Amino acid sequence: MKKSTIWLLAVVMFTAFLALLFLQVRYMSTTMDIRTHQFDEQVNRSLYNVMRDLEQDQTLDYLEQDMIESENRYSSYQQGPSSNVAGEQTTPAMSSVNRIRQRFETEKTEQSLRPEDDEKRVFVTPQQSASTISKTQYELQQSLSRRYLHERSLLDEVIYKIMNRSSNKPIEERIDFEVLQQYIRYELSYNGLNEPFGFQVVNFNNQVVYSSPDFSNRDKNAIYTQTLFPQDPPAKLNSLRVYFPTKRNYVYSELTFFIPSLIFTFILLITFIFTMVSLFRQKRLSEMKNDFINNMTHELKTPVSTISLASQMLKDESILKSPEVFKHVTGVINDETKRLSLQVEKVLHMSLFDKQRTKLKMKELDANDLVVSIANKHVLKVEKLEGKLDVDLQAENSTISVDEMHFTNVIFNILDNALKYRKRDVPPELMMRTRNEGNKIIITIEDNGIGMKREDAKKVFERFYRVHTGNRHDVKGFGLGLAYVKKIVNDLNGTIRAESDLGKGTKFIISLPVIIQK
Incomplete structure (x- = not known):
């Protein structure tokens, strides 16, 4: 295989592995972002519902207090000197809202049941009848509108009284912290979260009014804040902080399916790299062997040629007659033979490399x-x-x-x-x-x-x-x-x-x- 082909194969495979790793990491990152966004949305929705529950509880509490105060005032009025007025009957005490509603319904009933003078009967033409009905309808609408605005003003007065009372109370008197914890647990469970949590309530001076044992400030990303009673004056806003110690586990829980895939991909990548390194090493070793064969051929050819030439010289009878020349030729043959043996011995050393361990x-x-x-x-x-x-x-x-x-x-x-x-x-x-x-x-x-x-x-x-x-x-x-x-x-x-x-x-x-x- 050509070296360029090996390089091309290596680049293509390595690029494919990198692309696969990138897609896996990108998918894991996207999954984590989705899980984080989902967790944030569920928590924020739950805390908003908790805030609404607290507002409704507070409104009901103040309406009940207003009812009690109305009952007390009515009882005092019954026991006074004007309690024996003719035609006045004792009725149950009512709150301001109930009194407004009853007054409106009573007046409406009285108006519909008012007796007319049976003896006075007037006959009108159809044109006069239509005009009279239209005029009466208009006057009735105006009367209802005036009465609605009046009763609305009374209701607004009651609501203003509730707002004024609540904003002046400290937060610890407006909230039952055990009930608050139950609300948080219920809303989280309702929105699909069953994670453990800790919470604390902070007043408008940024002072901790209450903190549960599980609350911690170690991980800022696991703390969620919700304003309590957001209709309070801005200078008197209180807040609820909720800490989720297992948020990281919730976010990373989906990654357990990706980790084995990622590990196997890394194993394949490492195996591929090792294979390519071995392939290049074998290619390089093959080139070195070719160089070795070329060098060895030259190294062995020289002594063989010298021995062959010396052997031919020994065939000449004149050489045998000259002891010095004969000694020189035989010496050359002996030296070249030793040289050839040395080269062969070095080549035999190669067998050592084919064994794991030499004896x-x-x-x-x-x-x-x-x-x-x-x-x-x-x-x-x-x-x-x-x-x-x-x-x-x-x-x-x-x-x-x-x-x-x-x-x-x-x-x-x-x-x-x-x-x-x-x-x-x-x-x-x-x-x-x-x-x-x-x-x-x-x-x-x-x-x-x-x-x-x-x-x-x-x-x-x-x-x-x-x-x-x-x-x-x-x-x-x-x-x-x-x-x-x-x-x-x-x-x-x-x-x-x-x-x-x-x-x-x-x-x-x-x-x-x-x-x-x-």
């Missing part, structure tokens, strides 16, 4: 002694290049459990790289150090070579990776050495990292667990 022959060794032994074997190569190799052994506890052959190859690989990537005009300087850090031993190998960029230092342990564009370098190699180093160190339960700056050399830091001596 190691572990044994206890002294890391300081092992470092000194490797340095003594490598110092000749360094001195041949007019360089130097120093060893600094600071580790006091240096007993480790490793595979001697593989761990020796690890150190040799790092030292060989230090010489291969040296500065051509500067003698190589290598430093090997050991030190303890907790229950670990730290082995550092530092050189003064050409170094590498920091981003290359992070990738240098990858298979087939070689520092330089196109994974090629002017120094021969397959890009397997440091990958082999990292795998062996990891199999030894250790870690390795590279620190480098371009042009300033490279430092490899190996950390291995030590055996605690009892």
